[in-house]
Amino acid sequence: MSFSSLVSDIAYRKDADRSDDRDDKRPQLSSGRSYASTAATSVSITGDIKSQLHGGYSHPLARSWQAERQLTKSMLIFPLFVSDQPDEETIIPALPNQHRRGLNKLVPYLRPLVEKGLRSVILFGVPLAPGAKDALGTSADDPKGPVIKAIRLLRRSFPDLFIVADVCLCEYTSHGHCGILRDDGSLNNALSIDRISDVAMAYAEAGAHCVAPSDMNDGRIRAIKLKLIEAGIAHQVVLMSYSAKFSGVLYGPFRDAAGSCPSFGDRRCYQLPPGGRGLARRAIVRDINEGADIIMVKPASQYLDIISDAKELGKDMPVAAYQVSGEYAMIHAAAKAGVFDLRAMAEEATQGILRAGASIVVSYFTPEFLDWLSEK
Numbered sequence: 061m062s063f064s065s066l067v068s069d070i071a072y073r074k075d076a077d078r079s080d081d082r083d084d085k086r087p088q089l090s091s092g093r094s095y096a097s098t099a100a101t102s103v104s105i106t107g108d109i110k111s112q113l114h115g116g117y118s119h120p121l122a123r124s125w126q127a128e129r130q131l132t133k134s135m136l137i138f139p140l141f142v143s144d145q146p147d148e149e150t151i152i153p154a155l156p157n158q159h160r161r162g163l164n165k166l167v168p169y170l171r172p173l174v175e176k177g178l179r180s181v182i183l184f185g186v187p188l189a190p191g192a193k194d195a196l197g198t199s200a201d202d203p204k205g206p207v208i209k210a211i212r213l214l215r216r217s218f219p220d221l222f223i224v225a226d227v228c229l230c231e232y233t234s235h236g237h238c239g240i241l242r243d244d245g246s247l248n249n250a251l252s253i254d255r256i257s258d259v260a261m262a263y264a265e266a267g268a269h270c271v272a273p274s275d276m277n278d279g280r281i282r283a284i285k286l287k288l289i290e291a292g293i294a295h296q297v298v299l300m301s302y303s304a305k306f307s308g309v310l311y312g313p314f315r316d317a318a319g320s321c322p323s324f325g326d327r328r329c330y331q332l333p334p335g336g337r338g339l340a341r342r343a344i345v346r347d348i349n350e351g352a353d354i355i356m357v358k359p360a361s362q363y364l365d366i367i368s369d370a371k372e373l374g375k376d377m378p379v380a381a382y383q384v385s386g387e388y389a390m391i392h393a394a395a396k397a398g399v400f401d402l403r404a405m406a407e408e409a410t411q412g413i414l415r416a417g418a419s420i421v422v423s424y425f426t427p428e429f430l431d432w433l434s435e436k
């Protein structure tokens with residue numbers, strides 16, 4: 061490249077860069093030069109056309125076109141912790157801006173969010189009453205328990221809100237594990253899936269649009285689907301499987317919020333090992349074959365390859381990603397420490413999750429996104 065063509069090339073790029081400041085105009089060409097004359101006189105484009113990429117994303121709208129999927133309000137599912145204390149409204153210290161709420165606080169809190177476009181929530185029950193926990197997680201499907209009452213209340217109060225019920229026993233068992241245990245402390249798979257499918261049925265019959273088992277017991281998707289079919293409601297309930305749910309340290313704030321920390325041991329014998337990509341693929345295929353309607357990957361940002369695998373293996377079904385409590389808390393902590401802007405990071409993380417293949421995002425940032433998406 062000659063010196064003069066180099067200078068001209070740089071001058072042209074400066075012009076293009078300046079267009080960043082203006083949303084709706086083409087690059088300013090009134091400086092005495094036009095693109096045509098620049099190109100004709102000094103920029104060699106022969107054999108080099110495909111190397112010119114900047115033009116394709118010079119405008120903010122063109123930049124947005126580079127993404128296969130843009131976040132919309134309908135992609136978001138907002139997690140809610142529903143306590144059995146009707147008037148409770150307690151901030152969860154490890155989860156900035158998130159509260160544990162009783163039934164009486166739920167509708168007033170959600171009304172403005174629904175007005176802003178909230179489409180879906182996922183419910184987690186938090187039994188705090190003394191004696192509410194036992195070895196079988198009996199209170200999980202208590203008709204007077206917080207989840208079943210919340211499902212009925214929200215269906216009545218917000219007819220267009222899509223209600224997902226997380227299905228697990230760990231919030232309700234005295235030992236804090238996600239199923240029924242043998243004497244040696246390991247999970248009894250057969251008893252666990254029988255119990256968990258009963259709980260899923262109770263939530264579905266109470267009116268949940270979607271049941272989402274997060275326990276990771278083998279065979280729970282089939283067990284739930286069969287009971288839904290038997291009860292004649294399989295055609296009106298979405299079965300979302302936490303198929304690829306990894307063990308690790310990112311659920312800590314959630315366990316504080318839900319009081320579901322195991323009293324002994326950990327969940328590594330049923331949640332997936334963080335390096336287990338092949339195992340995750342097998343779990344995804346297994347759950348698709350057992351009748352899952354939506355595949356979920358959890359956590360999200362540390363497992364983008366798994367989201368991409370899920371989209372490939374389940375290419376004809378929606379893939380959900382759960383940006384979990386630890387991811388959310390980390391973004392808040394880093395923003396507070398001045399590492400980055402909270403909104404910018406929340407948006408970048410979500411773009412990564414969508415780019416990997418998800419079209420549904422479970423996120424504690426949902427209330428903020430409802431505002432941010434309204435501004436655009």
Ligand SMILES: NCc1[nH]cc(CCC(=O)O)c1CC(=O)O
Pocket residue numbers: 226228230238274275310311312313314315320383384385386
């Ligand atoms: N099985 C319960 C459950 N459902 C969703 C989460 C985690 C959600 C989060 O961290 O935000 C957990 C916690 C766990 O498995 O320990």
Ligand SMILES: [Zn+2]
Pocket residue numbers: 228229230231237238274275
């Ligand atoms: Zn659990």
Ligand SMILES: [Zn+2]
Pocket residue numbers: 325326327328329330
């Ligand atoms: Zn174990």
